[in-house]
Amino acid sequence: MNKYKTIIGLEVHIEQNTESKMFCRCSGRYFEKEPNSNTCPVCLGLPGAMPFANRKAIQNTILFGLSFGCEIAKYSKFDRKHYFYPDLPKSFQISQYDLPLCGEGVCEFGFGKVRIKRIHQEEDTGKLTHIEEAGAKSSLVDFNRSGVPLMEMVTEPDFTSADDVVTFLKYVQKVVRYLGISDADMEKGSMRLEANISLSPDGSLPDYKVELKNINSFKFLKGAIEAEVKRQEEALNSGEKLIQETRGYDQVRKKTVRQRVKETASDYRYFPEPDLLPIVLTDKDIDEVRSRLPELPIAKQLRFESSFGVSVQYAELLTEDRDKADFFEHLVKETKLDPKKIASELINNKNYEGVSSVEEFKRIFERENPTLESDIDLITGIVSKVLEANQDAVAKYKAGKLEVIGFLIGQVQRELKGKADPAETKKILENLLS
Amino acid sequence: MITEFSKAQNQIKSGQATVKSRVEYFLKRIEEFDGELNSFITITGEEALKKAEQMDTLFSEKGEEVFEKMPLFGLVFSAKDMYLTEGVKTTAGSKLLSDFVPPYSSTVISRLTEAGAILIGKTNQDAWAHGSSGENSDFGVTKNPWDKSRVPGGSSSGAAVSVAAGFCDFAMGTDTGGSVRLPASFTNVVGLKPTYGAISRYGVIAMASSLDTMGNFAISSSDSKKIFDIVKGQDGFDQTVLDVNGAAPKTKYTIGVPKQYFSEGMDPSVERLVLDAIEKISQMGHKVVEVELPSTDYAISAYYVICPAEVSSNLGRYDGVRMGLNRDAFGDEAKRRIMLGTYVLESGYVDAYYNKAVAVRDLIKSEFEQAFSKVDLMLAPVSPTLPFKLGEKSNDPLSMYLADVYTVAINIAGVCALSVPCGFSDDLPVGLQIIGPSFGEQMVFDLAQSYQEATDWHTKSPKL
Incomplete structure (x- = not known):
């Protein structure tokens, strides 16, 4: 038993999928485009260029906040966060410092409550690629991603295990996909994660935290957190003092590795972005966004369980994404079939993959579940024929070997190409044999 | 009123001049006199002549309707080297950008060009607009055409001189703490510092973004108004720009004189000329009262x-x-x-x-708002001194900063102001500052125009 309490807080960056970038008219979809082809003076930080805030992106961030029960600020503003890095063309990132768009919120999970500290709006940076050509090292910068809207969610340190973190993050991913505001793909980098981990002997917040960064899949995330907890535990056990630092994860050695030690708190010299107006929202503005809020996955899952009698596991799988859930509901309504049967077909049968229309579903369903022949006269006729042709079996049955009935049913099915209702056939056989 | 703009355009209409002949005239003057004054960093003569020829053709085809569609048709202007001009080197007066050729133009330049104005060149300035004398340019100092041993004021030094010396019809400058008004005052031209948020800053190299404004220089205030009316308004690129219809002109104004603007250390001859101008305006039938701007x-x-x-x-x-x-x-x-x-x-x-x-800024803002709840406009000096000698303050940053003592508060408050010529002392020009509330430009222009109609200071030009 671990004698320390694991304390984990999260910072989640989610890149929005808006048509245009956060502060300019360039496309927000930069994936796999020719480097630096999706740029303009604004996102290149050219002299004289100025940001113009994307209303849709701000509304999306409000929507994201509302879905986690966050307080939406009636007055918030953008700030400049300064640091020098080649992928940051203006030498500052437009972010939000003391007045974020979304304030505190709370979300309930099986493992407990997760308190959201804040969600704010910012912009993404460009992307660096380090190459080596003919022995010469160089770094290339692509600004296609520069200025794409980002949301940053910060949680309170409410997690105590890697599993809880994964559960929460999968939920976050599910929610943004429901809202349709991001594809939240960790591998593509549209969902990025930093976990702040520390161990406490008495449950109080220790004076250090280790920032775990650059993790691009749920699988690695779990491994990374567990490896880091183990490292800290061993360090504490051997009397070592842990320090504030940033670590990454070595997937091969299954160990976390030091990336940067912060000697002092970084000074970003925040000040209000003078080129943008403060964001002032009325109740009406917020309600307008709220009206776009769909039924969230947790609510939908519970409803599937209670209204359709679907099992917890099935309900969870069906609500994994909004399209799947919507299709399921549509099928329930249109086919009048048993919802549990529809659910089990959709989840267990590979043949339904990619099916998106009721007609297609029905066609496969009929193939997979042939209609049974239950015409008693027809079956009785066949049964008589079968009994006629299998006199020895009849004799055996009558002599007490009741199991031959299986063989006889099989013969009937053969005649009827497997479409005979097995229960009905058995009943008829038993009648005629008695 | 016959303004410089209408005179110039009438010459084109009547055939006394062509757009090309005007551009040639200005280029010749620049060639003759700017070697010493050094008001330009880049001269775009070739492009200007080409454009002029096109415009002459347009006029010969369409006739006078071109002046309705393009209110600045045939007028020639210069722009401070803070304004990005597509394909034309833009340096901000710093050698750091000595080879920077921007891929786009600022909103102001685009709007002026669409309105028919022709860019003749990019003007000298204090590097990055840091300065009040023009001496802080990496491309050499600009000299005051009224006395070449003196500064023209800055940071829009070259822009002011380009108008004062007759190198173009008007000029664009930027005013962050007085950088249009001070050189306007030192060179006997009209200089506008518009309301913050009236004109897009897009495509103009930023100095201090919450204070930068896009000002202009002209000989008469109605010409300045014409430029302002063309370049103002939202462009979809500068979110701080608002389309606001400010207070309309009146026949009689209540005018405040802030007593804190007549402080110790002010040159008595400047004070005398400014007080005379205030007296003149009072005689024109406006009500003049004292106001307080305590901070x-x-x-x-x-x-x-x-x-x-x-x-x-x-x-x-x-x-x-x-x-x-x-x-x-x-x-x-x-x-x-x-x-x-x-x-x-x-x-x-x-x-x-x-x-x-920032707290002081809020305080100053509220004091201006309070003052403007009692008066329509305010009058004050632009500079506490006459144009000073080259080198006099260049090694003393603090005394240089104090050259803007009567102008910076206007930027901090975000309101508008115009420097208008109000006389000479020892053959050196002095400017009167007419301060208006936010988006009060039309009142400011109106009072300035009636003052200019009643005086002839602006008609005087330096001997080059």
Whole structure:
């Protein structure tokens, strides 16, 4: 038993999928485009260029906040966060410092409550690629991603295990996909994660935290957190003092590795972005966004369980994404079939993959579940024929070997190409044999 | 009123001049006199002549309707080298950007060009607009055409001189703390500092983003108004621009004279000329009253915290990686402001400096609002001194900063003001500052026009 309490807080960056970038008219979809082809003076930080805030992106961030029960600020503003890095063309990132768009919120999970500290709006940076050509090292910068809207969610340190973190993050991913505001793909980098981990002997917040960064899949995330907890535990056990630092994860050695030690708190010299107006929202503005809020996955899952009698596991799988859930509901309504049967077909049968229309579903369903022949006269006729042709079996049955009935049913099915209702056939056989 | 613009356009209409002949005339003057004055960094003569020929053809085809569609048809202008001009080198007066050719033009330049104005060149300035004399240019000092041993005022030094010396019909400058009004006053031209948020800053190299405004220089205030009316308004690129219809002109104004603007240390001859101008305006039938702007003394201090803070942020992009030279190409004044600005924003000092300066800004704003609840306009000097000698203040940054003592508060308050010629002392020009409330430009222009109709200071030009 671990004698320390694991304390984990999260910072989640989610890149929005808006048509245009956060502060300019360039496309927000930069994936796999020719480097630096999706740029303009604004996102290149050219002299004289100025940001113009994307209303849709701000509304999306409000929507994201509302879905986690966050307080939406009636007055918030953008700030400049300064640091020098080649992928940051203006030498500052437009972010939000003391007045974020979304304030505190709370979300309930099986493992407990997760308190959201804040969600704010910012912009993404460009992307660096380090190459080596003919022995010469160089770094290339692509600004296609520069200025794409980002949301940053910060949680309170409410997690105590890697599993809880994964559960929460999968939920976050599910929610943004429901809202349709991001594809939240960790591998593509549209969902990025930093976990702040520390161990406490008495449950109080220790004076250090280790920032775990650059993790691009749920699988690695779990491994990374567990490896880091183990490292800290061993360090504490051997009397070592842990320090504030940033670590990454070595997937091969299954160990976390030091990336940067912060000697002092970084000074970003925040000040209000003078080129943008403060964001002032009325109740009406917020309600307008709220009206776009769909039924969230947790609510939908519970409803599937209670209204359709679907099992917890099935309900969870069906609500994994909004399209799947919507299709399921549509099928329930249109086919009048048993919802549990529809659910089990959709989840267990590979043949339904990619099916998106009721007609297609029905066609496969009929193939997979042939209609049974239950015409008693027809079956009785066949049964008589079968009994006629299998006199020895009849004799055996009558002599007490009741199991031959299986063989006889099989013969009937053969005649009827497997479409005979097995229960009905058995009943008829038993009648005629008695 | 016959203005310089209407005179010029009438010449084209009547065939006394062509657009091309006007451009040629200006180019010849520049060639003849600007060698010594040094008001231009780049002259776009070839492009201007080509454009002029096209416009002459257009006029011969369409006739006078071109003047309705293009209100600035045939007028020739210069732009401070802060304004990005597509394909034309834009230096901000700094050698760091000595080879920067922008891929796009600022909104102001595009609007002027669409309205038929022709760019003749990019003018000299204090590097990055840091300065009040024009001496802080990496491309040499600009001289005052009224006395070549004196400064023309800055930072829009070349722009002011280009109009005062008759090198073009009008000029665009930028005013962050007085950079249009001070050189206008020192060179006997009209200089507008518009309301913050009236004109898009898009495509103009940022100095201090919360204070920068896009001003202009002209001979008469109605010409200045014409330029303002063309370039103002939202463009979809500068979110701080608002389309506001400010107060309309009146027949009689109540005019405040802030007593804090007649402080000790003011040159008595400047004070005399400004008071005479106020008297003249009073005689024109306007009501003149004294008003209070008690926090005026703190304006310079607040300015020299907020401005460097924003400068340090805005200049961060000139890291030598993607454009321009390396950071060591920054001059002393830019370095001074970068260091000062970095310091006042540091987490341990931000409350003591930046946040306090912002509080002073709020106070000054509210004092202006209060004053403007009692009066329509205010009158004040532009500069406490006459144009000073070249070199007189260039080694003393603090005394240089004080040249803007009567102008910076207007930027901090975000309101508008116009410098208008009001007389000469020892053959050196003096400007009167007409201050209006936010979006009160039309009142300011109106009073300035009636003052100019009643006086002839602006008709005097320097002997080159």
